[in-house]
Amino acid sequence: MRVPISWLKDYVQWEGSAEELADLLSMSGTEVENILSVGAPAGPENLDLFRVGRVVTKVRHPNADKLWLCTVDVRGDGDADQSALQQIVCGADNFAAGDTVAVALPGSVLENGLKLRKANLRGVESCGMMLSEQELGFEVESPGIVVLPAEWPVGDRLAEHLPVAEQVLEVEITPNRPDCLSVYGVAREVAAAAGLPLAPPPVEEPPAGGDPASADIAAEVPAPDLCPRYGLRVIRDVTIAESPAWLKARLTHAGQRPISNVVDVTNYVMLAVGQPLHAFDLEKVPGRRLIVRRATAGERITTLDDVERTLDENMLVIADPESPSAIAGVMGSAKSEIDASTRHLALEAATFNGPNILRTSSQLGLRSEASTRFEKGLDQEYVPQGLAMASRLFHGLCGGTVAPGMVDVRAGAARPEPLRYRPARSDALLGVAVPPAEQAAILERIGCAVEAADGGGGQAFTVTPPTFRADLEREVDLIEEVGRLHGLDKVPETLPLRRDAVGMLTPQQRLRRRARAALTGAGLDEVVTYAFIDAAWLELLGLPADDPRRCLVRLANPMSGEQAVMRTSVLPSLLATVRDNLAHQNYPVTVFEQARVYLSDSGTAAAGGATSGDSGAVAGGATSGDSGAAAAGSRGINLPAVESEMLTLVLCGPLGREGWTGRPRSSDFYTLKGLVERLLTALRIEDADYRRSNEPFLHPGKAADLLLGGRPAGFLGQLRPDVVAGFGIEGEEVYAAELRIDALLEAAAGERVYEDLIAFPTSTQDLAVVLDAGLAADDLLAVVTKAGGKLLRRAAVFDVYEGDQVPPGKRSLAVRLVIRSADRTLTEKDIGGVRQKVVAALERELGATLR
């Protein structure tokens, strides 16, 4: 909302600067987003050069058909001495000699920043300028200059009559404070926050005459639940015309376009005191009766913006006996609209049910200045106030006669509940001691009635909020008022006592940190991608029909098809990341993300025997417990999805950069596996097995499932070239792994126990074993480990050979045996025995020979 400061000063005598005012408001809860300067630059010297003037003579310019040569009195000392008059050349036609005008003298700086100088216009000197409304900064397109009221004294500084240089506050009013949606409401905040006196509301009863209003109009409210108060006044014999300059200036500065005096007055009153008004042309109301009723289903009305609207029975209309004339609180129709020939007005002010107005306006997609006020729920007392203020202006500006009395249909007054208020409670919540008397004074400043309770002594008060503060319903609401007006800057800084609370991470949270550190330490960049993806991305993976990753949680209202479903794998998002980076010539792309996947619970039920195994839920809550379908809250609310955490990595190109010292190894399956192994080591996971994977999007020969303690924990492998191409990646091998955090957590048993590796020596024995090329390294190691007995501490393949030195169909694997005893130094015989047992078992079980 825009608040012109000169207008605000009608109600509160603020002496400080605009910046100080903005600060005062911001720090008391009315956020000032901006201070706008409109019109000419402020400053007394410049404003001195804007004057009220009178045109003394007006003749045609000798050298130009379209210009006038005028003499203008800007001194007003009654001296008709020709030499004291300003000679001004002007192009406008809408004035005559004798008119009062706004004059800018040479040297003045105008609204557009230009400095006015004496000028020679077609051979005649022009000393100044007669201003249009646009040039005064009222932002209206004006065809001519502004003609001012004749009674304004010639020679006066124009700024005494018009806001030539205005500063406007742009304020954000929070939804709980509809009472601040007016200049007077903001002035009330300024007065309360600064401790300044507040002028009474500008709502004096106008002089009235003629028949009472009820002689011309009647009102019925068959829907009192949606309209607790409905008021009408009648103004007779108005003249529709342009509004005076001051009114146009205020409206423009407040962000409203001036239209005509009647419309402008209704808008002005709304901006001044917060009550929206609607004027009906009395002669266009058949039966002279207005009915505030629910619309019938399918009832139609064409609103002022020329759109035909279809209503339902929850929408409120203002109707005459024949048909609806306005959508209550939202917008009127052409039917009873004011036009140039309007003579008599019925002026409406009402209090509507806020949520109902909000529902109607959002359903119709029709929000107006009025509806945004009504939807927050207004004070019923605004109704007579708004009508009185507007009637007075209609009388003064439109020449109308105000009919005595007001048609007032009211279901019953809304009376604020008295609240019990304990100052000590406020001190305990805010953490600052404010004397009870000071708290009472603050509450009185915002319009509350404060009485001592419990026999006085300041222990408790009975506080009755004013009618316009419907947000003050509880003691804590009053504490907020005391806190903000006493000043949050006076609240000290302390830390909670905490007693037995300790700060620590859960094992899962620690594991995630270690995992991420292991991968960044290995050279992968961490990314964060959107959790919602294009469903087509999952199709590209070619998942079988019974794969749980096809059980999608779909959004009802995605912003685009690319963000339509919650992902069941992070892999597609990372492939898109690779594609986007390659498009920017970023290579290599080696990235990972640790994020959740979301499986619809219909899918998790079917997931029992599927490849990726059971789905463990994300740990939720402060201490333990699962989220999602796995755990209903204590309220028994079930969620239709299970969220599991994944660690997903993708390699496209080598890990590391080329340097003058050499090139990094190009990535292959074993790079990927090395990373997984490094990760497992960092997480202290030992019991890992790799089995050939059946994931449909992986290269059938270069992919494995990871098993931890025999349970599935994810996959690793090269992506099929056709899958990669489907994501728009051409000519690059891409390797990926996706691991389940819950499986990693379960397998990461904890800390290792000390083992003495120093007291007794370790012996190593290397064997080169020739065996069928179809046998896996793990097949070999299984036999070796079993045969080696407990003296064989470790066995690992350290070299692989295929070629001329071994027969076709065979390959040679070099195995290193690590042999030691925990309690003695082994003899040559002990060591040779282990070796012999291993060799014999290999020959017997795998047909392998030593090379």
Place this chain on the structure above:
Amino acid sequence: MDDERLRELRDVHPELAALWGEAAAAIAAAAGAEELEDARVRFLGRKSRLTETLRSIPTLPAEQRPLVGRWANQVRQALEQAVEAREAELAAAAISRSLAEERIDVTLPGVPFPLGHEHLVRRAIAELEDIFLGLGFVVAEGPEIEHEYYNFTALNTPADHPARSLHDTFFIDGALDILLRTHTSPVQIRTMEAQAPPVYIICPGRCYRRDSDATHTPMFHQIEGLAVDEGITMADLKGTLHQMVREFFGPERAIRLRPHYFPFTEPSVELDVSCELCRGAGCRSCKYSGWLEILGAGMVDPAVYGFVGYDADKVSGWAFGMGVERVAMLKYGIPDLRAFYDNDLRFLEQF
């Protein structure tokens, strides 16, 4: 000393003195290990004149023997020491020579060991987690696909609040009471439902709102903080937030609380941090106010306690909710929120 003895020796045994002088000069002049060995053999070897002199002592007259014997042995010792010293000098010179030849260009880069980069959002979350761990908080988590009860109702959000609309919030197809959480606040409710006070938690995580421009992405991260205990005050909120700001943004940063409105807190505030660029003087980045808003907070509204079964007369508490991207943007000077989700390596690897 040697010179003095040499002069003395000249008087006593000119021949031996001449030998000493000659030998010392030859040893000192040896330019390498071989020359030194030659000198040693020549002057100290079995066939050297010195050895012959020593061997000839028994043939001398008895009164000369002690004198010649003493002097000859002294000369031998002196020469042996001279050989050792020259040997050490030559070895040191050899090392210096070979090191001088092994000169490399130390300005060339080192072996490029790969080092990856944490995503800025995750890094900011970890930093903030650590700050609150130090203050005695635990990290709580909860579902992102959430029931509207936890996301709105139990947080005292009115039934007609615009945030509940399809326009602002993502809902799940076929279940219009299920949504993508719009903030991390539902974790507050779930935690309080699950445990009795005291509660000291922070809840980092992904949130979702239907918004997309330079300052909004449809997915973003929040960190929620909640402290509920006996005697918790707004002063505790202020002190805790200032500590967080000092640790996260730097010790010189000032804060201020501004009154605001949220349905789930009463009183409600916004937290401003002094602008680092202008140090409070006012600049473009802080819209000439000297302050940057970073989060919303307040004392937990008693209505919320009603939803979770806490006694509002016995406990009090505060909560705050902060956009992680927003504070990361301020801390690192990032102008466009969308950079976080473009995941361009040129962006990620800067940090």
